[in-house]
Amino acid sequence: MKKIFSFIALVALLCSCSPFQLVNSEVYNNADLAQYKTFRIVTPDMGKLPPGMEMVTYYNIAAAIRQEMVMRGFTESPQSPLLINIAVTTQKEIQTEPLMPPAGYFPYNGPYYPYYMWPRYNYGPYWNPAYYSNAQVITGIYKEGVLTMDFVNIDTKLPLYSASVATIIDNGNGQYRNLQSISEAVQTLFSKFPVPMLPQYRGQK
Numbered sequence: 001m002k003k004i005f006s007f008i009a010l011v012a013l014l015c016s017c018s019p020f021q022l023v024n025s026e027v028y029n030n031a032d033l034a035q036y037k038t039f040r041i042v043t044p045d046m047g048k049l050p051p052g053m054e055m056v057t058y059y060n061i062a063a064a065i066r067q068e069m070v071m072r073g074f075t076e077s078p079q080s081p082l083l084i085n086i087a088v089t090t091q092k093e094i095q096t097e098p099l100m101p102p103a104g105y106f107p108y109n110g111p112y113y114p115y116y117m118w119p120r121y122n123y124g125p126y127w128n129p130a131y132y133s134n135a136q137v138i139t140g141i142y143k144e145g146v147l148t149m150d151f152v153n154i155d156t157k158l159p160l161y162s163a164s165v166a167t168i169i170d171n172g173n174g175q176y177r178n179l180q181s182i183s184e185a186v187q188t189l190f191s192k193f194p195v196p197m198l199p200q201y202r203g204q205k
Contacts, residue, residue: 030187061147061168061182
């Protein structure tokens with residue numbers, strides 16, 4: 001009987017595990033994100049949607065990010081200097097434009113590359129190999145469907161924070177996951193975010 005209960009408990013534990021893996025969570029330039037009170041999320045008119053992403057998927061991802069930020073005391077504002085940029089890794093072969101930055105830039109190579117809605121070279125002088133080497137992102141862990149968000153001070157072009165989660169694409173059919181799964185993926189994305197939830201929200205997750 002004990003063995004049966006142990007087996008049931010193990011199955012329940014496995015079933016409760018999230019299918020999403022936090023790839024990295026890194027603060028840059030000793031940034032204190034708590035000093036920012038507002039934020040804005042990248043919009044398609046600032047660049048392009050990643051290939052294969054439809055507007056409804058973008059809206060779902062943006063809504064999930066917005067919810068996480070609001071629960072941490074931030075207010076959305078189109079004038080905010082704090083921009084949340086979004087990227088999804090895609091296969092280079094399906095691109096109509098080159099994805100790779102100038103040769104030698106760390107850490108992206110191989111068949112997959114994160115497609116940023118607001119091109120990362122807009123970050124200015126901080127877009128260089130030495131800067132991003134401290135992200136400790138292992139190239140081999142990237143695969144199609146890894147969702148990345150960068151926090152950037154858009155006024156100074158200073159990167160502040162970056163996190164990635166795998167994977168928001170269903171490997172079975174190559175399609176983006178449903179709304180509930182995207183919400184869960186974004187929760188994982190914020191799992192080590194340096195600004196905690198406000199007390200009234202902590203018991204809701």
